[in-house]
Amino acid sequence: MKLTKLAFFAPLAVASLFQPSISVSRAAEINYDGYHVYSVTPSSAQEAHDIAKRFSAYNTHPVRDTLSVAIPPHEVESFVALGLKARLVNADLGRYIRSTDKSSLYKRELHKRGELPELSWFDTYHPYADHLQYWDDLVHAFPRNLKKFSIGKSYENRTIYAFHLHGDEKKWHGKGKDDKPIILWHATVHAREWISTMVIEYLTYQLIDGYKRDDANVTAFLDYYDFYLVPFHNPDGFSYTQTNDRLWRKNRQPRPTSNSTCIGTDLNRNWKFEWDAEPPSGGSTPDPCGQTYRGLAPGDTPENKALDGLSAKLSKKGAGIRSFIDFHSYSQLILTPYGYSCDPLPESLPRMLEVAGGTARAIEGASTRNSTYKFGPGCQILYFSTGNSRDHHYGVHGANHSWTLELSPTDLAGGGFVLPPEQIWPVVKEQWAGQLWLLNDVWED
Structure with missing residues (x-):
């Protein structure tokens, strides 16, 4: 996927319909029970641009020509109302995560x-x-x-x-x-x-x-x-x-600003080379x-x-x-x-x-x-x-x-x-x- 087809940073027209339920600074354990995971295929570059911006604080991931996003259960109806070309991949992310939890078999004493x-x-x-x-x-x-x-x-x-x-x-x-x-x-x-x-x-x-x-x-x-x-x-x-949020991405360094107390930096956007370059759709x-x-x-x-x-x-x-x-x-x-x-x-x-x-x-x-x-x-x-x-x-x-x-x-x-x-x-x-x-x-x- 070339990002000339899939741009990433502009306001979504219906962004006010709902807000993320997860604060990335939250310390309590997040279990993702009832979260719906969607694979979204944008219909245009502008829509892709808007979607990625809208869900930037969610657990999202661009995969080739699509964008995956995890939606809290109380926001599913509002998400569906956006009318996006979205395929439901998982109807209960929390249950899926627990289903993959297998006890460690490593017995060091042996x-x-x-x-x-x-x-x-x-x-x-x-x-x-x-x-x-x-x-x-x-x-x-x-x-x-x-x-x-x-x-x-x-x-x-x-x-x-x-x-x-x-x-x-x-x-x-x-x-x-x-x-x-x-x-x-x-x-x-x-x-x-x-x-x-x-x-x-x-x-x-x-x-x-x-x-x-x-x-x-x-x-x-x-x-x-x-x-x-x-x-x-x-x-x-x-x-x-392993203790709080299975889908955490960044490091744990607090980043307080005048209007935010969010935590963490993406360590694979923090290297010095072309750190603040400005590609057409934004690289960080x-x-x-x-x-x-x-x-x-x-x-x-x-x-x-x-x-x-x-x-x-x-x-x-x-x-x-x-x-x-x-x-x-x-x-x-x-x-x-x-x-x-x-x-x-x-x-x-x-x-x-x-x-x-x-x-x-x-x-x-x-x-x-x-x-x-x-x-x-x-x-x-x-x-x-x-x-x-x-x-x-x-x-x-x-x-x-x-x-x-x-x-x-x-x-x-x-x-x-x-x-x-x-x-x-x-x-x-x-x-x-x-x-x-x-x-x-x-x-x-």
């Missing part, structure tokens, strides 16, 4: 120190504290080659951890150990996108397990590349999704209550300061960042730069599209669910977005390949942000196949 954790980890989702323990267990299983270190603190003072994963430094034939090409992965940027956390954990598990088993491909990758992994970009938001919002609120200034969130500091250091190493991927969900897309504009597009776009296409085919070839991934510049196949990580890592940190990878499902019918736990395994296996192809293909870039 784990033997020095061995990899059981793969049953990927049968369910897990509490934040268990994720921290899981990463510690990965380190204990590969102590000489997986190092945990702090890159900073979140707004609520949680440590943001990064991990350096590598192979045998003696097998590197470059100028020095700091000259290896870097693979950089981020996950859990938007708090509600739990599948992104599971994917980065599975990729890390497979790299460690393959190296310990002397798998030829994995051994070559770990000996050649330096991997840097940030599993929790947004630990505060993720924790909040200055409204603190909006889902895509960009912050008061470029890179002013503590989370992005921490990650940007790491990326700056990595970009100055000899070979720089070969591949950067920011894992998100949902809609099954591989988005390349730029998001802020289609004019210009990167000079290296043909090569990026070649790699993205090969990776998409590898994912599809490994899929047991007929998964398909679209790929291309974000401004063309999804929507305009300013201050996003892929533009920043390409434009500021010189990453050869810089992506936002939107994971499963393709749409709301598949679960949207609340992907059922039984879908974890198919997704993580597909992504491992994709990365095996990518890591081989960008070897000489």
